[in-house]
Each structure stands twice: as C-alpha cells, then as structure tokens.
Amino acid sequence: MSxxxxxFPPFAVxxxxxxxxxxxxxxxxxxxxxxxxxxxxxxxxxxxFVRADEDxxxxxxxxxxxxxxLRAHDPSAPAQDNGAHLEQLATYGDPDxxxxxxxxxxxxxxxxxxxxxxxxxxDASNARWAPVEELLxxxxxxxxxxPVAPLAFDHAxxxxxxxxxxxxxxxxxxxxxxxxxxxxxxxELRRVYEAVWGVxxxxxxxxxxxTGTPGxxxxxxxxxxxxxxxxxxxxRAGGATLLNPPMxxxxx
Amino acid sequence: MSxxxxxFPPFAVxxxxxxxxxxxxxxxxxxxxxxxxxxxxxxxxxxxFVRADEDxxxxxxxxxxxxxxLRAHDPSAPAQDNGAHLEQLATYGDPDxxxxxxxxxxxxxxxxxxxxxxxxxxDASNARWAPVEELLxxxxxxxxxxPVAPLAFDHAxxxxxxxxxxxxxxxxxxxxxxxxxxxxxxxELRRVYEAVWGVxxxxxxxxxxxTGTPGxxxxxxxxxxxxxxxxxxxxRAGGATLLNPPMxxxxx
DNA sequence: GATCATAGTCGTCTGCCTGACGATAAACAC
DNA sequence: GTGTTTATCGTCAGGCAGACGACTATGATC
Numbered sequence: 098m099s100x101x102x103x104x105f106p107p108f109a110v111x112x113x114x115x116x117x118x119x120x121x122x123x124x125x126x127x128x129x130x131x132x133x134x135x136x137x138x139x140x141x142x143x144x145x146f147v148r149a150d151e152d153x154x155x156x157x158x159x160x161x162x163x164x165x166x167l168r169a170h171d172p173s174a175p176a177q178d179n180g181a182h183l184e185q186l187a188t189y190g191d192p193d194x195x196x197x198x199x200x201x202x203x204x205x206x207x208x209x210x211x212x213x214x215x216x217x218x219x220d221a222s223n224a225r226w227a228p229v230e231e232l233l234x235x236x237x238x239x240x241x242x243x244p245v246a247p248l249a250f251d252h253a254x255x256x257x258x259x260x261x262x263x264x265x266x267x268x269x270x271x272x273x274x275x276x277x278x279x280x281x282x283x284x285e286l287r288r289v290y291e292a293v294w295g296v297x298x299x300x301x302x303x304x305x306x307x308t309g310t311p312g313x314x315x316x317x318x319x320x321x322x323x324x325x326x327x328x329x330x331x332x333r334a335g336g337a338t339l340l341n342p343p344m345x346x347x348x349x
Numbered sequence: 350m351s352x353x354x355x356x357f358p359p360f361a362v363x364x365x366x367x368x369x370x371x372x373x374x375x376x377x378x379x380x381x382x383x384x385x386x387x388x389x390x391x392x393x394x395x396x397x398f399v400r401a402d403e404d405x406x407x408x409x410x411x412x413x414x415x416x417x418x419l420r421a422h423d424p425s426a427p428a429q430d431n432g433a434h435l436e437q438l439a440t441y442g443d444p445d446x447x448x449x450x451x452x453x454x455x456x457x458x459x460x461x462x463x464x465x466x467x468x469x470x471x472d473a474s475n476a477r478w479a480p481v482e483e484l485l486x487x488x489x490x491x492x493x494x495x496p497v498a499p500l501a502f503d504h505a506x507x508x509x510x511x512x513x514x515x516x517x518x519x520x521x522x523x524x525x526x527x528x529x530x531x532x533x534x535x536x537e538l539r540r541v542y543e544a545v546w547g548v549x550x551x552x553x554x555x556x557x558x559x560t561g562t563p564g565x566x567x568x569x570x571x572x573x574x575x576x577x578x579x580x581x582x583x584x585r586a587g588g589a590t591l592l593n594p595p596m597x598x599x600x601x
Numbered sequence: 602g603a604t605c606a607t608a609g610t611c612g613t614c615t616g617c618c619t620g621a622c623g624a625t626a627a628a629c630a631c
Numbered sequence: 632g633t634g635t636t637t638a639t640c641g642t643c644a645g646g647c648a649g650a651c652g653a654c655t656a657t658g659a660t661c
Contacts, residue, residue: 105361105362105363105398105399106398106399106400106401107359107360107361108359108360108361108362108399108453109357109359109360110357110360110362110442110453111357146357146358147357147358147360147442147453148358149358149444149451150444151444152442152443152444153440153441153442153443153453185439185440187437188405188437188440188455189405190362190399190404190405190455191404191405192401192402192403192404199401201360201362201399201405201453201455203440203442203453282637282638283638283639284637284638299620299621299622300637300638300639301621301622301623301638301639301640301641302619302620302621302622304638304639304640305619305639305640306618306619308639309618322627322628322629322637324636324637324638325628325629325635325636325637326627326628326629326635326636326637326638327626327627327628327636327637327638327639328627328628328637328638329637329638329639330638330639341600342618342619345619345620347620348593534608534609535609535610536608536609551649551650551651552608552609552610553609553610553611553612553650553651553652554648554649554650554651556609556610556611557610557611557612557648558647558648560610561647574608574656574657574658576607576608576609577606577607577608577657577658577659578606578607578608578609578656578657578658579607579608579609579610579655579656579657580608580609580656580657581608581609581610582609582610594647594648597648597649599649
C-alpha cells in the first residue's frame with residue numbers, strides 16, 4: 098500500500114439509505130424525489146455526502162435523522178429506545194454510477210417501526226413511503242395507475258440488496274422487532290414477518306416458536322386489544338440478538 | 350443529495366483484502382509487511398488504491414492477483430475453475446484510520462485453497478500466511494516466541510470481521526468448498542469446517558449430512574488415499590450455493 | 602504376512618423441532 | 632345471544648441431528 102499523493106484519484110463518498118418499515122401489511126421503503134439533475138424528478142434513496150470529519154456510521158445516522166427524524170440506535174446501547182436499527186449494507190462504486198463524477202456510495206440499511214409521515218427538509222411532497230415491489234418494478238404502473246420510473250442511479254439494485262438483507266436477517270436474528278413499536282404483540286410481530294417475507298405464517302406455530310425462544314421476547318405484563326379480537330399479551334424485545342434455532346422461512 | 354462540487358471533501362478509496370486459507374489444520378490469513386511509514390515494518394492486510402476507471406470488485410481482483418497470483422472467481426461463471434472466492438466484506442472510513450489523509454477502505458474477503466507460497470511483488474519475505482489467532486492477538490508472543498505487534502491501521506478489526514463472516518457463511522452456504530482444491534474428499538471438507546470453526550466434528554454425522562444435501566457435492570468417481578487410511582471418494586462442488594437446512598456449528 | 606493404526610462409510614436409536622391442525626378463550630359488533 | 636376476530640394451548644406425525652456401534656480398506660510396523 099503506497100501512499101504517493103499523486104498516485105490516487107480523488108473520490109466523492111456518500112451514504113445512501115435503505116429505510117424500511119412495515120405499513121398496512123406491506124414492506125415499504127423511503128424514497129425522496131430528486132430536485133435537480135441528473136435524474137431530476139425521479140425517485141431515489143435518501144442520502145448525502147460524508148463530511149470531512151465524520152465516520153461513515155455517523156454520516157448515515159445524520160442523514161437518517163435529517164430525512165426521517167429517526168434517531169439511530171446506538172448498537173452499544175440497550176435495545177428499544179425507539180430508535181431505528183442502522184447497519185452498513187454494502188458499498189457501490191461503479192465508475193459510471195454517477196454521470197458527473199466518481200462517487201462511491203456506502204449504503205446503509207435502516208429498519209424502523211411504522212411512522213406518521215415522512216419529511217424531507219420539511220417538504221412532504223418530496224418524500225414518501227412506497228411498497229418495495231412498486232419501487233423495484235421497472236417501468237410498470239403503480240397502484241394509482243401512474244407510470245413508474247425506475248429509481249435514480251443504481252438505487253434499485255441497492256434497494257433490492259437491502260430488502261434481501263432484511264429478509265434473510267430476520268431469519269436468524271431478532272431484528273424483526275426493529276419494525277415494531279417498543280411494546281408489541283406476538284400477532285404484530287407475526288405480521289411483520291409476513292409482510293417482509295410475503296408469506297402467510299401459521300399463528301399457532303409462530304406463537305409457540307417466538308415465545309419458546311429464550312431471550313427473544315419479554316412479557317411486559319400488559320395486554321392490548323388494538324388489533325381486535327381477544328386481548329393479546331404485550332412484549333418487549335429481549336436481549337437475545339441471534340436466534341438459535343432460526344425462524345424458518347417457508348420455501349417459495 | 351446535492352452535488353455542489355464545492356460541497357464534498359475528497360477521499361482516497363482503497364481496497365483491503367482478507368485472504369483466508371486453511372493450512373495445516375488452521376485458518377490462516379495473508380499478511381504483508383509494510384515497507385514505509387506509517388506502521389513501517391508492521392504486518393498489514395494486502396490492499397491498494399482503487400484506480401480511476403476501476404470498479405471496486407475489479408480493484409479487489411487486481412490486488413488479489415498482484416499479491417497472491419490468485420485469479421478471482423467470476424461469480425457469474427460456473428464453480429471451481431480453481432479461482433478464489435471473492436466478495437465484498439465491509440467498508441471502513443473512520444476519519445482517523447489513516448494518520449495522513451482521509452481514506453475509505455472497501456474491504457473484501459477472499460477464500461482460497463491451500464497455496465504453495467505467497468509472493469508480494471515477488472518478495473516472499475514481505476508476505477506470509479499466518480494463523481488468524483496469531484494475527485489477532487494484541488501484543489502477545491507468536492509461535493516462534495517473537496513478540497507480535499498488532500496489525501497496522503484498523504486491520505485487526507477488518508480481519509476479525511472477515512473471519513467472522515467466513516465462519517458464519519460456511520454454515521448456510523457451500524462456501525467451504527472454496528477452501529478445497531477442485532477435487533476433495535469428505536474428510537478434507539470436514540477438516541476445513543473444523544479449522545474455520547475451531548471445533549471437532551463427528552466424521553460419521555458430517556459424512557451423512559454433506560452427502561445427503563442435494564447439490565452440495567458431486568462424486569467424480571475417483572478415490573484417493575492422500576490422507577492415509579481407507580481410500581476416500583473424491584467430490585467436486587455441486588451447483589448448490591445455499592444449504593438448506595444449514596450446517597450446524599456446535600455451540601462453544 | 603500378521604498386526605496395528607488410520608480414515609472412511611453405513612446403520613441405529615433417541616430426542617427435539619417443525620408443520621399441520623383441532624380446540625378453547627376473550628374481546629367486539631350486531 | 633350470536634357471530635366474528637384474534638389469541639393461546641394441545642396433540643400428533645415426520646424429519647433431522649447428536650451419540651455412537653460396526654465394518655471396510657488402505658499403509659505402516661514388526
């Protein structure tokens with residue numbers, strides 16, 4: 098590794114965010130509308146430049162706060178301070194991914210409970226939650242019948258990678274609780290799995306599995322009927338982060 | 350995401366490589382000795398600057414070839430052309446990780462079969478395979494009694510992350526075959542798992558498991574006695590990349 | 602050449618986990 | 632009350648993993 102200063106080309110470094118949540122039983126991602134070229138008017142993932150004195154995770158947490166108002170979860174802090182889970186996803190550095198200059202983007206994945214309304218610098222019309230299938234379908238028509246343009250830059254690929262990471266990670270970790278409010282029921286947690294995986298799960302087996310995994314759920318003592326039906330026990334996320342044995346995703 | 354050219358600080362972008370192999374029943378990583386400050390004379394992970402017209406994975410493959418002579422496995426190509434498995438690991442961008450300038454390093458993980466001898470620009474004394482525990486122990490004494498200096502920069506953390514990735518990934522993927530030559534026996538594959546995980550596995554249960562997983566192993570018809578004992582069947586890696594159900598790593 | 606050490610391969614048994622699904626409980630709507 | 636919805640407990644069969652016995656086929660040693 099030689100550091101002759103003339104030997105390396107300068108790069109711009111950004112962080113892009115795949116912010117996922119579950120709304121109305123479907124997996125949604127945050128998208129912001131680009132206000133300037135290139136890809137002006139198209140939807141893109143939120144993100145921005147890493148500052149000179151910032152760590153990558155700091156930059157991601159700052160962007161997350163700016164775009165969504167969410168505080169990032171300090172990984173060293175105890176669970177569930179209502180902050181979002183934030184982790185590095187992957188880095189994208191194709192020379193042509195930005196037409197203007199060489200940009201390397203360190204994508205991060207954020208998982209958040211369902212939130213009121215997005216804000217992008219206070220302008221709600223330029224930020225929204227959209228179902229990931231809608232954002233990923235190339236040039237189809239959205240739910241409202243409007244034609245859908247693909248995401249700007251290589252953001253469709255980044256989003257797809259983030260969704261895949263989330264889908265696989267809730268199998269063997271307790272990360273699905275990051276989509277839930279601080280207190281939640283087994284049924285709400287099951288609906289998270291169903292939305293993220295896009296499958297239906299047996300409520301009885303799911304209940305047995307999650308309540309039988311030590312450290313996954315801690316009962317708070319309270320109950321709720323906010324989902325209708327018989328009152329359900331409320332739980333908080335337990336200390337366990339790795340599930341062993343894992344949740345099994347039904348095939349196909 | 351605004352692109353005011355005056356708004357972003359310039360970064361240097363490098364790739365660092367965690368190259369792992371299994372030698373003499375222990376997990377080893379490639380280390381190179383630094384020829385210049387900072388950390389002159391200390392061991393470090395191989396790596397170098399990303400060039401202006403290079404993708405990140407291209408840069409990693411180029412560095413891998415330069416430092417080890419290994420060709421990287423094109424992920425789109427069929428398995429086992431004797432190239433190494435190469436994947437992106439994570440990106441490290443702490444503002445202080447390099448004392449001279451702002452460097453963001455995109456670390457990659459490479460898995461290779463046991464190789465003859467390393468070469469770093471043809472100079473063997475400046476590159477070696479070392480057991481990962483030896484490289485990761487901070488300021489202890491190596492097997493030869495010499496004091497061990499920690500790896501340069503944040504490379505100990507990068508190596509630890511790479512080792513952890515490899516340990517977990519061989520659980521649910523067929524990646525352990527990347528440590529094996531094109532043809533190998535069940536026992537050789539088992540010794541890979543034992544070296545990477547640092548545990549002993551039951552040869553009978555292991556044999557049942559790997560030969561019973563569809564697509565994991567394909568018999569070549571040949572046999573070998575290179576390990577002594579009764580001749581063992583030779584296998585190639587099958588097409589399967591994901592193991593379902595996974596290999597189970599014994600707890601502690 | 603018999604014996605031993607080493608590896609490989611095939612079976613058996615038991616316990617645990619999962620998927621399928623029946624049954625009951627506790628709320629709300631009418 | 633009746634029906635609907637959701638939650639929760641139980642049962643049962645099949646599959647897989649861990650523990651481990653038994654046998655096989657080579658090379659090494661005496």
